[in-house]
Amino acid sequence: MTELLDNPWVQRLGFVFGGFVLGVLLEFVIIRRIHKLAEQTRFKWDDMLIGSIRGVGTIWLVAGGLYLALNVGALDPLLVNTTRSVLMVIVLGSAVIAVMRVVGGAVEMVSGRAGGTIKSPTLVVNLARIAVGVLGLFIILQNLGIDITALITALGIGGIAIALALQDTLGNLFAGVQIILSRQVRQGNYICLSSGEEGWVTDVKGRNTTIQTFPDGNLVTVPNSLLASSIVKNFSMPRKALWVTLEVGVSYDSDLEHVEVVALEVAKEVLGEVDGGVPGEDPIVRYHTFGDSSINFDMRMMVREFQSQGPVKHEFIKRLHQRFNDEGIEIPFPIRTVMMEGGGESTVEGG
Structure with missing residues (x-):
């Protein structure tokens, strides 16, 4: 039995299995119980935070078990270094994903608190998450020893070609940002465009804005660039009444x-x-x-x-x-007297 426990591969499997078991206990026992307690409170931020980090702790514990397993006995240095780099990417990547969830949830929570039940536009949430994701990607690349400066320079040169190829898409994207920042058209507003479309604004996305028409309830998709350049009558501002x-x-x-x-x-x-x-x-x-x-x-x-x-x-x-x-x-009804040829006349009501 002692010889079996002294076997390096048994110890390595023990670390990995132990990390997996701890991760399962954390996810399905501790976090689940905390989540139930959070649901009983009126404070919504705790629900959002717990929902954002679900699964991350399990990944970290399993990765920790693998890291400890690498320190048991002698292994090929190339295998050890490669595995450690992969584990670092997994840990940092899961952390970035968790932060993206938190930031996206925070944007929606702040928007909901400021504007009642109306959620934040999809474009705002996605831009916030993308910003965190790009920053996290740079951090991961830097930890891998990749020269970020050269990468940014290459992306800048390539970005010019991409911008030329995606003029319409980028135009709609920036128009969407302009619509949101100007705060002249918001989700939940009833608007009428100079082109004739009218209804409630349901969402502002990267390429278009969706409007739910009244009274049929259909969805109309309007490119952001068209909305930004149109004459818009907003029936919900400066007040709903x-x-x-x-x-x-x-x-x-x-x-x-x-x-x-x-x-x-x-x-x-x-x-x-x-x-x-x-x-x-x-x-x-x-x-x-x-x-x-x-x-x-x-x-x-x-x-x-x-x-x-x-x-x-x-x-x-x-x-x-x-x-x-x-x-x-x-x-009264409108009355018209029609003179007939030959001297006659006729009186018509309602015409």
């Missing part, structure tokens, strides 16, 4: 003071009872046109957000129509 305007016409025989009182009463009633209305903002009536068959006015009401205007308009039109009927206020 917005004024909704409805044009109404009443007969020339109507008492305009009475019409105004009735319209304001109906509008206040709708804003107070319909979900999406803003009862704290008084509605406004403004007469503006002597029409062909009616005196026209705008009814302005404030709603909580863009999608609230549909229900508010719907209910206001129904209630105003009923109230005008009850009050004897006429909403």
Whole structure:
């Protein structure tokens, strides 16, 4: 038994197996228990950190067992040095991946805290992870003894050719960065482009921005360069609440003071009872046109957000129509008198 334990290969296998067992215990017992405890707290950062480092500890413990195994007995120096270099790359690579996860998660957490339930744009998260990954790659190469300066110089020369070949892709990438940094268009905003596309911004990616149309819910993909150069109407800024305007016409025989009182009463009633209305903002009536068959006015009401205007308009039109009927206020039809050849005439309503 003693001779078996003194065997170098048995000792090496023991170190490797021991590292593997410790890694399994760490991953499936300790970290799992810590993760369950973290889920019970209201603090979200601990969940993100634990999720980011899962699997890394196991890799390190197994790599540590392999490293100790290399120090047992005599082995080929070339094999030892090569294996140590591979282990170093694995350990540093797993650390870089963990940091990339943490940085990406931190960006999403900070964005979520600042903007509610809206996640950070995919482009921002990916750029943060890429930056950490590139830095980690340089650290690994430096530890392997590779001249980073020469590599950067070569990449700089090659980058010119790549940039020329990928002009459209890079243009969309920089346009996406510009969109995010300007903060004029954000995820969750309802926008309308000068080209006609409109809807909610769902994500800003490296090449394009996705917009969910309303009310059909389809996804429209808009290149970032096109979005950055378009005239954009943002219905969600500077605040989500917005004024909704409805044009109404009443007969020339109507008492305009009475019409105004009735319209304001109906509008206040709708804003107070319909979900999406803003009862704290008084509605406004403004007469503006002597029409062909009616005196026209705008009814302005404030709603909580863009999608609230549909229900508010719907209910206001129904209630105003009923109230005008009850009050004897006429909403006139357009009337046209057509002179017939030979002296006859015909009166047409609604045309």
